[in-house]
Amino acid sequence: MKAPLAAAQAAGGGPARTPGGWQMLNDAGLLGAHVNIVHGHALDDVQLRRFCDLGLSFSAAAESEMSQGHGHPLTGRLRTFGRAPSLGVDLESVLSGDMLTQARIALGIQRSLDNVAQRETTGAIPPTTTIPVIEALRWVTLEGARMLRQSHRIGSLAPGKQADLVLIRADTLNMQPVHDPVASVVFQASLANIDSVMVAGRWRKRSGRLLDVDLAPLLHELDASGRRIAAALGLQH
DSSP states (O other): OOOOOOEEEEEOSSOOSSTTHHHHHHHTTOOSTTEEEEEOTTOOHHHHHHHHHTTOEEEEOHHHHHHHTOOSOSHHHHHHTTOOOEEOOSOTTTSOOOHHHHHHHHHHHHHHHHHHHHHHHHSSOOSSOSSOHHHHHHHTTHHHHHHTTOTTTSSSOOTTSOOOEEEEOOSSGGGOSOSSHHHHHHHTOOGGGEEEEEETTEEEEETTEEOSOOHHHHHHHHHHHHHHHHHHTTOOO
């Protein structure tokens, strides 16, 4: 039996396109763990708490939200209610699809917001960071699986789950010295450090090389697509 997937609902920082829409969905009993809210900046605290209580999941795209004027990601507000977001990119045509970068940016933004709040309250820099780096790694692993309602299959390594592995080289200059592996992965690692990737027990990348894929035609298609879109928009390419 397949687990039901989540239904995503975008809620940006602007005015609602359907005023009262959330209340209508709530009254109809259509809100629950199958609904994933993307962005969610316009939600007030009462709505956010209600949705957390109903088991809805949330996704933040911190870098995109910061660039597009949505507002600050929901990470801190969700944390107040004992919840956490999964992370996304939103605009892969403009921004990197590297999830470690997204974790780093989301963590940095929320720590900055917390630091500013602390200084406004006490006039001093906080004695320590407010969010442990392990939480940022969970945003792109465990929370991503939870958002998809696939925690029983993916998101972590455990007996009974499919074997998904990402091997990161720690012997390169940008990774040295490694004192805290989790912090090194989130703050230092880049795509260049990804040595091998296994998906469901099958190696898809090994020793720095993609397996069983011919990139040349794919790159040609991407280039042609980009030129076609730029021409349709009247842009120089």
